[in-house]
Amino acid sequence: MQITKAEIKLINALKKSHGRKKYQAFIVEGIKMVEELIRSQMNIKLIAATKEWGAANTDHTQLPIFREISDRELQKISNFSTSNQVIAVAELPKEQDFSIQKDDLVLVLDTIQDPGNLGTIIRTADWYGIQKIVCSKETADAYNSKVIQSSMGSVFRIPLFYTNLVSLLKAHQKTHHVYGSLLSGKNIYKLPLKKSSFIIIGNESKGISPEIQDLITQAIYIPKSKHSKAESLNAAIACSIILSEFSRL
Amino acid sequence: MQITKAEIKLINALKKSHGRKKYQAFIVEGIKMVEELIRSQMNIKLIAATKEWGAANTDHTQLPIFREISDRELQKISNFSTSNQVIAVAELPKEQDFSIQKDDLVLVLDTIQDPGNLGTIIRTADWYGIQKIVCSKETADAYNSKVIQSSMGSVFRIPLFYTNLVSLLKAHQKTHHVYGSLLSGKNIYKLPLKKSSFIIIGNESKGISPEIQDLITQAIYIPKSKHSKAESLNAAIACSIILSEFSRL
CATH class of the missing domain: 3.30.1330.30 (Ribosomal protein L30/S12)
Structure with missing residues (x-):
């Protein structure tokens, strides 16, 4: 036809x-x-x-x-x-089909705005077998064509939804740890990391928003070389290093 | 004036x-x-x-x-x-100012073509204190404005030059290990990694070129989740995970 x-x-x-x-x-x-x-x-x-x-x-x-x-x-x-x-x-996947289980390792995107970064994060999460991705409502639209392309199709394979992150994190406080990268955090290479967790990735320029920072139960930090003058890592890169560490569990 | x-x-x-x-x-x-x-x-x-x-x-x-x-x-x-x-x-930095020392951990880019990837790789290398970056002549120009932007200025801080990679690797065969990511490689998480090394990152779609593969002394692999159907990682992401592992040395 x-x-x-x-x-x-x-x-x-x-x-x-x-x-x-x-x-x-x-x-x-x-x-x-x-x-x-x-x-x-x-x-x-x-x-x-x-x-x-x-x-x-x-x-x-x-x-x-x-x-x-x-x-x-x-x-x-x-x-x-x-x-x-x-x-x-x-x-589009239906929101009612999405629920967080006790053992889930969930990636939480707190306002990732660059479509290329978002696609790359989804692709990496798929590689490491992340079960679910939750995005703040201000995160870029995962179903726009740039994100689909840079995710290499991984966006079709990982359940992903948009919601109010504060409510979500509070609703699972008893069952899930909350990891987030902060300057005050502990060296991620030396920390025992746990499943049943949310991993927060913050915005490209502003980092994790203050109200989400308050809900972090374990602040982490990716240590840089003592010779380095770099100020920060790209959000998708930081995410990949954190997921790599969790994959060793 | x-x-x-x-x-x-x-x-x-x-x-x-x-x-x-x-x-x-x-x-x-x-x-x-x-x-x-x-x-x-x-x-x-x-x-x-x-x-x-x-x-x-x-x-x-x-x-x-x-x-x-x-x-x-x-x-x-x-x-x-x-x-x-x-x-x-x-x-532009002068090529004659560039030399590889015995203890250097050198990142080798075998035809990275996307300027965003190249900038992100340079930024991550800066974070992890990589001493030098060597690029194949077909790698994107590190001094184009997109690369400078996505490197967040790290391109000003790491010595970087373009050369024939085969000649370079052969010239340092006696002093440096050569690590490269191949499907046949060993689990990077379980391998003792050594300084005085070249780390090869391959092209976004073709991977490491055959003539460079022949010079790899230790093939590595970033293991994926057994549930994952993802085919590959983005080149900058793979690079960051490898550098993260080397940073534990």
Whole structure:
């Protein structure tokens, strides 16, 4: 079946954050990322592809969600500057499906604003088997195309949701430790780290917000070389070093 | 003294990689980065700034390298979209000043192509006190403005040069170990790591090139969670985890 005008309109709406919120869906572009999406548990609503992609993926062209799209039409709606073959629409994960269990190691993103950093953090969390990611409402939208690209599809594999972090941390105070990187923290290389924990990663320039700092039960610090004049680490880098330490558990 | 037309022409030429090669110099923009440059050992040839910046930095306006520039003129030559106050020209470090010592822990970049990754790697290397960085000739130009920005000025503090990696590694085979991340490598968390080493970081999509792989004396691997379906880590992230492990020495 050919793609309809209404579907093209939907895809265009989903390029923006408020469109994704309104329709509770997001778009995925490009052969590699759509493959990752198909392999994931995400609920796919539409796959719009050129004849070329269809010929190489005949098992998908028979599905009721498949739509054919001309190269010209796809070029017009695509975020990609170079030639693209396929674009898919998937449902956003439902918040009610998300719950934190006793043994979960949960990554908490306190206002990560750079889409590249966010995608890289999700990719690294996926590598280290992090079970869940929780983001403050001010964190960048994980379903924007830059984040999807830099996550290399990991965003399809880790449950992630946006919420009020203070309420969330308070609700799990009895069962979960709260680790956060502060200048006053203890050397992470010498600390026994525990599962059933939240790991807080702060904003790129402001760090962890004061009201979240108050809820940290174990402040940590990544020690720098005594010769170094560097002021800080990139947020995604700090996150990866912390996750690496937790992976030794 | 007012900036001259020839100096403006030089600044414009230094925006491009071949201009930097030709004049053996590079530009640094913005208050924060120019401050880092001034604090570093780099040889500064020119500081062009608005009246506003001059008023706040009177210790620099008297220097022979200082030039006054109008807001309008600066806006015209700046890479920045928003208002800028200062731009500086510094000499590229000289290759002959660069030598590898017996105890050096040297980071070797085998064709890192993304400027953001390169800057982040340099920033992390600075944090962990890496003494030197060597890049393949195909690695992104470390003195382009995106790299300077994402390095947060660390590029001014670590000696870095471009060379033929195969010749370099062969020349130090007797004194230095060569570590590189390969799928066949040993778990980095369980390996005794040694100083007097080169640490190879490979290209974002192709990894370490075959001729460099042949020179690795200890292949390493960052183990992923048994539940993870992630295919790889971002190059800057892998680098940071490896440097973190070496920092425990």
